[in-house]
Amino acid sequence: MSTTKGLEGVIATESSISSIIDDQLTYVGYEIDDLAAHSSFEEVVYLLWHKQLPTKLELDKIKNDLASNMEIPHEIIQHFKMYDLSSIHPMAALRTAVSLLGLYDPEVDKMEHDANLRKALRLQAKIAMVITAFARIREGKEPIKPKKHFGYAANFLYMLTGKEPEALEIEAFNKALVLHADHELNASTFTARVCVATLSDLYSGVTAAIGALKGPLHGGANEQVMQMLTEIGEVDNAIPYIKEKLRNKEKIMGMGHRVYRTGDPRAKHLKEMSKQLTKNTGQPKWYEMSLKIEKYIKDEKGLPANVDFYSASVYHSLGIAHDLFTPIFAMSRTSGWLAHILEQYENNRLIRPRAEYVGPIRQPFVQVEER
Template sequence: MTTTRGLEGVVATTSSISSIVNDVLTYRGYNIDDLAENASFEEVIYLLWNDKLPNKQELDQFSAKLAEDAVIPEEIINQIKSYPSDKVSPMAALRTAVSTLALYDEEADDMSEEANYRKAIRLQAKIPTVVTTFSRIREGKEPISPKKDLSFAANFLFTLNGEMPEEVAVTAINKALVLHADHELNASTFTGRVCVATLSDIYSGVTSAIGALKGPLHGGANERVMKMLSEIGSVENVDSYLHQAFEKKEKIMGFGHRVYKTGDPRAKHLKEMSRKLTELTGETKWYEMSTKMEQIVRDEKGLPPNVDFYSASVYHSLGIDHDLFTPLFAVSRVSGWIAHILEQYSNNRLIRPRAEYVGATNQSYVSVENR
């Protein structure tokens, strides 16, 4: 039996959802560059779940259903109001609320293909509202109901801030959602698939995935990037900060990737959006610090930035609280989780790997009086 730490390089299943080959990311065979520049997030969700891009009628119907199902039950709002908001992290709140949503879904335990698809739409639609509702409640504000005539990205910003968003902000959020939608068999996706491979329900699968994303080695990287940029403070401090970190052998957040060797193809899209947004807000220092860091880390350590690095300054420039970065990641990635959950259901086999035992052997029981 061969042991591989972290299952690195282990092929655990076959999938037709997304691929990473020669540092090129595709969804259902579509290059991420093509989708990031041209597609709405609604189109990408439909693509991931249906293995094709929707026609106009299909897209209109799908988008309308997402908007219609975006309202969350009053019971969930009241539950969120009961959270100790000064102590609860947004990811813990999201995990708990998504699990509770199942209690208010009459089809929660209906495992038919049709019911699972309907639940998929409800989950995708409601998760951003859960995030924005928590954000507003902890600020002492009343939650805002989504508008049926707004896009997915626009509704997120509207229910977060309570005002109609500018087009550049909607474009930025839509692009970020597209770029984060799926990423092959990452930690949270694998967690979700392991869960539903037992034939547990879709709510349990998504809740499990959220739990995995909550960990700082997976979903929290962009929040830590923004913390690092805030500590650096100015372009003039970048060089000394990095070289001190190099000397201490500290990890520089937002660089390198276990799968990509020559660079994360998603990073360049967020880099350009960071440039535009920081110019718009008049805080170009975030972009300037980031580009200088990229140059130094690439030149001296051979590490290119990953998707988390520039998404930090993008979200900051949009006025999004730093601890909401990972929940926003979940708002997007739930589309991929669900695609993988539906795929797992369609050709299921219980996921049950083995472990190599390295503990003590030949032990004999000794009565408690003689220990």
């Protein structure tokens, strides 16, 4: 029996949701460049779940359904108010709240396809308010209800800040959601599929995926990028800071990717949004600093920027707290997790790999008195 560390390159299942071929990411065969340029997040959600782009009527319906289902049970809001949220990481709160949502869904254990689609829509809608409610409650503020006529990206920003977002802010956040929606069989997606392959419920699958994303080797890179930029402070400090990091053999977050070799196709879209947003907020230094670091690392190490690198300055420019970056990643990726969960249910087989045993063998048992 041969093994591959980290299962790198191992084909574990078949899927028609997303692909990474020749460093090009597609959702159901549509290139990410086209989707980032032309689609709304709601269109991508529909595409991932139904394997086709929606008609105008279908798009209007899913937009309305998502906005109409965003409000969360009062008990979850009270649950947040029970704790000192200043000491709780938002990803831990999100993991628990999503699990708790399952207790309030009357169809939680109904496994028919249409029931699972309805649950998927409710969960995708409510996760936006879970994150914004948490963020506001820890600041001593009350949660804000969504506006029924707002799209998903606009509603999230509105529920977070209480202000109606500008067109550029909505465009940037919508692009970020589209770009993070799915990414083939990554660690959290694989976790979700393993979980529901036992025929566990949809909420358990997404809770398990959030637990996997919470780990610093999967989610959290953009939060660490922003921490790095904050430490650098000014554009002129960027290269000396990076040189010192490299001398100490420290990793530069947001550079390079496990799968992409020539460059992450998603990065350029957020790079442009970072340029526009930082200029709009009067803080172009975040973009200029990132630009210098990207060029230096590419020249010195041959590593291009990945999607996390510029999403950091995008989210920062939108006024989003840095520790909410990973929950936002989870909110977008929930659409992909749910697509994979639905696909797993449709052609399910229990996922049960083997392990190569490398421990001692045929050891004689010694009675406890003689050990």
